Amino acid sequence: MYAQLAHRHASRANELAQAANVQSSASTRLAEQANQLAEEANVYARRGEARDIERDDVRWEGDWVEPGRYGLVQQGEATAHDVVAVVSVDGSEVSIRSPRVVNGETLIFEFPAAAAAYSAERASWDEAVAEAARPRGTAWPPLSAFVAQPDPLRMGFHDHRISERVDWATAQGAHKVHESEQKFASLGPH
Structure with missing residues (x-):
């Protein structure tokens, strides 16, 4: 009778030991996944820190x-990655995408209007300058000296709006933005 009872307890102990081994294996797998x-979290944190500095x-x-x-x-000295540049001239908008733009590189935007x-x-x-320079009789000093010279501001030549927006990423993947707006701009080189 004691032998049977000992055998039952030993069998039960073996079952519990097997269950514990199964749970231990599952626990080990969970620990490995954790x-x-x-x-991975450390890698992301290091990347974030690298972007920040x-x-x-x-x-x-x-x-x-x-x-x-x-x-x-x-x-700049650095390379801009994944560039999206948009220039707007008097409401007409042109955009350019480029995988990378290096120091000294120029993006050209066409505005036919x-x-x-x-x-x-x-x-x-040219017509206003010629009119201002036109002789006005024989008086001394010449009357053209008293004629108002053309003023590009009054003529509306610097009454244009130009805006720039450039989005790009750094080498580490940080997002950057450049925005600029000129409210009294001309439409040609200075």
Whole structure:
């Protein structure tokens, strides 16, 4: 009778030991998965820290290259990645995408309507200058000296709006933005 009771207790102990081994294996797998997730979290944290302290020397400078062609030059030492640049001239918008833009590289935006408007403004200016210089009789000093000289501001030549927006990523993946707006701009090179 004691032998049977001992055998039953031993069998029950073996069953409990097997159950404990199964749970131990499951626990070990869960611990391994938790370690893997912790390693991934550390990688993300290191990347975030690298982005936070990353020095990003990217600057953008825009101006007319020639009438109707606006250029945005990347002036910094770093490379801009995944670039999306948008320039708007008097409400007309042109965008350019580039996988990377290096120091000194220029993005060119075409604005045919601005070129036509610049030509018309230029012709109007030339006409106004010629009219101001026209002789006005034989009086001394010449009356043309008292005729008002043309003023490009009054003639509306600097009454245009140009805006720039450039979105890009740094080498570490940090998002950066450049925005600029000129409210009294001309439509051609200075």
